[in-house]
Amino acid sequence: MISTNKGKMSEFLTIYKLSIITFTLFFGVSGSGCPVLECWFVQEKPGQRGGFTAPMDQEKSLMFITTEAYNEKTSELHPPADISPSRIYYVTDPAGTFCSSALNPPKGSVNKPKCEINPFMPHAAMVRWASALTDSAQSPVYLQADWFSVAVQGLDEQLTLSNIMRAPSASKEPKVILSVSSKTPVVRSRLGEQVLLDCGFWVDPSSPLHGSGFSIEWRYQFRGEGRLVIAYDGKNDRFAETSETGADIDVTALYESGNASLILEEAQVRHSGTYICTVYLPHLLVQVAVDLEIVEPPSLSIYPSPLPLLVPGQVVVAQCEASGFAPHTLELGWEFTGVDGKSGSLGQGSVTGHRQASDGTFSQSTRLELDSGKLKLGRGGEVTCVAKHEGEARRASATLNVIGVSAPSIEDSMAMVAVALVLYGVIKVLYWTFSSADSSDADLKDKKAK
Known part of the structure; x- marks a missing residue:
């Protein structure tokens, strides 16, 4: 056994x-579970002059990725026949930056990451807070190689990634040297909240550029306008002077883990826009963009409050004010719910244009004429102002009482009884007053006669 x-x-x-x-x-x-990325290789067409309108040439490209140096036979990987062998790359990514699940769609999925490869030319930084990284007039021999930049957008806005790769001249086996990524490509925040815009970077420890200093820059852009938010010179351990307030980065985390995230202490409407995180190394730079949207739903109020009694033949004007919202896109409307519980739309009313407050938020109002004959308001009910906004839908209601219609309600009957009692009291007082006066005159005449 x-x-x-x-x-x-x-x-x-x-x-x-x-x-x-x-x-x-x-x-x-x-490649240790890393995805095979389908990309577009984009560059200026040969023989064309540079410039903003230079014609571009793009080719299908493929990246096989591994976290260790490539040692397997590349012939066993079987790349697609419709991709030129010159555009197939065997990438070594020691940090596994390309191996995120956000870049690896489920098998058979039609949604795939967006990937673009461009030739990259190392050059000295043009900003003063990074100029110390390349104060030498000579370029290191290390730069004599083929350099590429890769920009990738993950699935469902989970990741944006930019890498700089170096390959020995005429080789198709590049290695990731510098990587910058953000796990929050799109951020939405309410007014007054603290906002964290994620940005992290990694430098290949085996590269001669590792340990030679770095600089970090966050820049804001919106509708063609831009400003420097914060800049840090890591080589000299100092911040650049800027006019921005309430923005910071964690310097300790920056050195310990490459965490270059931007912290905005209190979200304001003016913060909405695109933020670009740029990391500088000697002769290298790479950046990622993060979009921040400040979304604040409106506050609603209806006036006059309470609404006056509505008599058939008369018109009551109600106004709804929506204030303190951002962005400015808003849809206003009116609804009515009768005493029988039936609801219906009363339309948009007369909607005014937007007004912007000093804090950047917007306000807008709508005016509605309540005519019992035209709107079929019956014996009254609840008038509701509805505001549809991407932050949150809001509603505000007011009670409308209609009197003097057929088949009076209990409220109408009580009101009429109250009016009748008041009239009866007035008549009774007048009767007593005149009766007393007549009695006094008669007594006076009797006394004179005697």
């Missing part, structure tokens, strides 16, 4: 070892 158990255990261990070997071989070929 013991011998049999040992035999079974030996068979189990053999199968287990074979499974481990198969697993290792499989993931070794597939």
Whole structure:
């Protein structure tokens, strides 16, 4: 019995070892689970002069990615036949920046990451807070290679990534040298909240550029206008002077983990726009963009409040004011719910244009004429102002009472009884007053006669 158990255990261990070997071989070929990225290789057309309108040429490209140096036979990877061999790259990514799940769609998915590869030319930084990185007049021999920049947008706005890769001249096996990424490509915030715009970077420890200093820059852009938010010179450990207030980065986290995230202490409408995180190394720079949208739903109020009684033949004007919202897109409307519980739309009313406050928020109003004959308001009910905004839909209601219609309600009956009682009281007082006066005159005449 013991011998049999040992035999079974030996068979189990053999199968287990074979499974481990198969697993290792499989993931070794597939790049430790990293995706195969389909990209566009974009560059200026040969022979064309540079400039903003220079014609561009784009070709299909493919990147096989591994976290360790490529040592497998590339012929076993079987790239598609419609991609030129000159545009197939075997990338070594030691930090696994390309291996995020946001860049690896489910098998058969039609949604894929957006990827673009461009030739990159190392050059000295043009901003003063990074000029110290390249104060030498000579370029290092290390720069004599083929350089590429890769920009990738992940699925469902989960990741935006920009990498700089270096390959020995005429080689198709580049290695990631500098990587900058953001896990929050799109951020939405309410007014007054603290906002974190994520940005992190990694530098290849084996590169001569590692440890030679870095600089970080956050710049704001919106509708053609831009400003410097914050800039840090890591080589000299100092911040550049800017006019921006309430913005900061965690310098300790910057050195410990490459966390260059921007912190806005209190979100304001003026903060809406695109923020560009740029990381400078000697002769290299790479950047990612983060979009921030400040979304604040409106506050609603209806006036006059309460609404006056509506008598058939008369018109009551109601106005709804929406204030303190951003962005400015807003849809206003009116609804009415009768005493029978039935609801219906009363339309938009007369809507005014937008007005902008000093804090950047907007206000808008709508005016509605309540005519019981035209709007079929019956015996009254609830008038509701509805504001549809991307931040949140808001509603405000007021009660409308209509009197003097057929089949009076309990409220109408009570009101009429109250009016009748008041009139009866007035008549009774007048009767007593005149009766007393007549009695006094008669007594006075009797006394004179005697």
